[in-house]
Amino acid sequence: MAEVFGRTAVTAREFDLVLFGATGFVGGLTAEYIARSAPAGARIALAGRSADKLAAVRDALPGAGRDWQVIVVDASAPEELAKRAKVVVTTVGPYAKYGLPLVKACAEAGTHYADLTGEPQFIKECIDKFHDVAVSTGAKIVNACGYDSVPSDLNVYEIYRKSIADQTGELESATLVASIKGGLSGGTVASMRELMADMADDPKVRKVMGDPYSLSADRSLEADLPEPRATLAPASSIDPSLKGWVATFMMGPGNSKIVRRSNGLLGWAYGKHLRYYEVMSTGESLASPLIAAGITGGMVAGFLGGPILAKFGVGRKLMEKVAPKPGTGPSAESRENGWFTSQTFARTSSGAKYVATMSAQGDPGYKATSVMLGESGLSLAFDALSGAAGILTPATAMGSSLTDRLRKAGFTIEIKRSA
Template sequence: MAAREFDIALFGATGFVGKLTAHYLVEAAPAGARIALAGRSLEKLAAVRAELGPLAAEWPLVQADSTDQESLNALAARTKVVVTTVGPYLRYGFPLVQACAENGTHYADLTGEALFIRDCIDRFGDKAAETGAKIVNSCGFDSIPSDLSVYQLYKRSVADNTGELTDVTLVAFLKGGMSGGTIDSIRALVEAVAEEPAKASVMAHPYSLSPDKSMDPDVGRQSDQALSRASDIDPSLDGWVATFIMGAHNTKIVRRSNGLLGWPYGKNFRYKEVMSAGSSAASPLVAAGIAGGIVATMATGAVLSRVPLGRKLIDRIVPAPGTGPDEKARRNGWFTMRTFAHTTSGAKYKCTFAGKGDPGYQATAVMLGQAGLCLAFDDLPELAGILTPASAMGDALTERLRAADITIEVTPA
């Protein structure tokens, strides 16, 4: 690795989130960091570099295409870390993971696609472990707040000697939009299941990303669907909670972290995520609308995705990939994730993971950028293969994000 030409190569630097990540790396990268911008068009890459100012004026440009395995192999061989924003990953991501796994190159992405991760585990996990590559999925708002919150709750329970984690629930409070890229990723998942219905089991099973099926805890049914009073989770909460659209993915990442770390969270660890519907008199109706709307939208999407006319209709309705809100809207966004944990001794804790900026854009660029810097420059555990943020970078990434003005705090509840 020391002989590699670059510390970080940002693949997809001309896309919406790619540009935001490039701007963040200009601010956050240490002096002397060797950063390259990679993508299909050298002309577009040069235009992005010109927007970044004098600190990035000498950043190299690398032409690479997700459909050209040779170009991706060459990119991976030149750099310590590849950070990629090129999705949907089910459509475009596999060749780059293969290149990084074979070349022993660390990797970070933004995927919220469980089918993609499951296939990466099966196809490239052994090779990545053999070469020492850390392939780290879901390094944005999905799923770093979830993964690091539970990891830090576990660390606090160990430090206090209060036993293993039992029931843990994350409650999401946020203001922000959903990107065209995120919607396109959800659509890719829906279409993949429509083409191969057997894949629905990966989406539905809470332990479908488990590293060892024989070690899965037997804690009964765990559902990602929610509609309940917030006070049922913790007395400090008001109003109602509903299904959190990314909970189905985030919970799988958290459970995979538990497995990769050797199941330290506990044999009775149960985890779910919900979204606050507010505390107004209308919050029960809002919560019901959220929960029902998600189910209806996914079902309608599954039906429409089966026929060409339906897919054309979806194209006309949903935001296009690579689009997003303007700077003012991104700046006005925020998120607060409160995770409530019980332990076997009866102790209760709360982890607050909070930050400013639209979670799907501004905050995601910070998280992805810091994940890339962490993989490139920090002293990390030797664990390699298809990993999660907590298993690959838990403590180091936590400290980086705290230094980047993100609150990560565990307190007694």
């Protein structure tokens, strides 16, 4: 296992934080959030390909955001950008297509980095190519700092900390139950389409997607416990307090890989034999089991047929026709009316039970994600964090500093011992 603690990254930079991709849909929401939340005197800039579009975003920001500098940079040549910033936050995706040059530049420059990718094949390539480089320079390269996968990662991390304080043993099982109301943006659909095409073309990508431990800190040291491929079950089978039914959660496989990577980077502190899984609640109505069956069946069909559909021209054109266009997303009203609740039910080796709950008002993929990504960048820029370096996760890079920030930002985050 590669060392994950490197020397402290260089901090004497022109900017505390640069937001790359500010003219995109989520980028604009993140810029607005950071403008409202950054400490006084923070040195922040917006970066992207078009000076005019960046200026338009900046001029619409509240407060000190209107004074931020704009930097024109291409995604293929971000080296100078990385050298000028203490932290780079990026929303430029699909990351597998556009993201690697920036990760490379930040790793080599000792610059901290945060993104909101939900693309495991991209994270795997980052690990293989740049983990050791980032360790040597002290750079914290943090993937999945949005709804992918902050609730999943921090819930388990905080349960682990509570179990340590209670001296109740290692975690043996943890299941997240997701309840959400939200929409899709063009960028999210583009990333999904790119992933499906990669799965069709590249057996290595299919292997990454199919292996629950593909992002592990050391694959050879994993217990290699099997992961369920599809779920259709009464919610009470997870915990007696739950009602209704649960189904396969589309984001579960990717989130699970992040949680397992956190465990490995921490030396399997959660537990060497932890079984982790995620499901989605379909409510308590009489139609709940039918909805659950439909979701699970649709997910299985999508996993099997999606790569083929995305590979061929007619399939790609169909997906492009029905999907939101790049740079677009849910309306302001829809973003405000969205919400999410992530409940993680865990059991330790002593039989103790815990439940961690993270919830927030706002579309999980957009309003809530802009908060999570924004606070991740601000934490990397301004908090006193551990010396961990390399290709990290939210839990191993920011840990409870991010938990505290999200609470202050209005998130509900509770960890309770239930037995």
